Amino acid sequence: MSRVGVKVGELLARVARRLGGESEVERAALTGAQQQARLEEAQRIAGIGSWEWDIPADRATWSDEFFRLYGYEPGSFEPNLEAYMATVHPEDRERVQAIVERAMADHQPFSYEVRVVRPDGSERVCH
Numbered sequence: 001m002s003r004v005g006v007k008v009g010e011l012l013a014r015v016a017r018r019l020g021g022e023s024e025v026e027r028a029a030l031t032g033a034q035q036q037a038r039l040e041e042a043q044r045i046a047g048i049g050s051w052e053w054d055i056p057a058d059r060a061t062w063s064d065e066f067f068r069l070y071g072y073e074p075g076s077f078e079p080n081l082e083a084y085m086a087t088v089h090p091e092d093r094e095r096v097q098a099i100v101e102r103a104m105a106d107h108q109p110f111s112y113e114v115r116v117v118r119p120d121g122s123e124r125v126c127h
Contacts, residue, residue, distance in 0.1 A: 040064055051079070055104065060084065069126065071118025089115035089123065 040063065043049055049066025053059075058081055064074035070087050077083060081100070088096050092114050103110040116124045 053081075058082075069124065070116055071120060071122070071124075087116050087118075089117050091115070 039050075043063055043065040047065070047069070049069050050063045051066050052061045060079035060081075060083075062070075062074075062079045067074040067076065085093060085097065096112065096114055099110055099112050102108075111127070113125055113127050116126050118124060
């Protein structure tokens with residue numbers, strides 16, 4: 001990149017910072033920890049959680065907000081299918097189990113609403 005290109009890039013970055021934004025270079029320079037912190041903050045603000053499930057190992061990773069939405073302290077247990085199903089309202093378990101089994105057999109995404117029973121006995125509908 002030429003010196004002019006660098007100076008223009010620096011100028012754009014300064015303008016973006018003054019306007020409250022970030023340049024592409026600044027966004028690309030975020031560390032993994034910074035990106036994770038931003039994701040966690042966004043999930044907290046939006047009231048949404050995320051999860052990943054290693055099906056063969058039956059190990060899940062829940063975001064901190066996912067734990068909180070379900071009424072648990074983040075990291076308070078190792079999530080897996082059994083632990084998740086224990087949170088599902090008893091009247092919804094058969095339906096949810098069928099959805100999960102169909103998705104695993106078809107290798108297709110799935111979406112559903114479910115009643116969750118939190119540790120304090122309160123119920124919450126989650127999508």
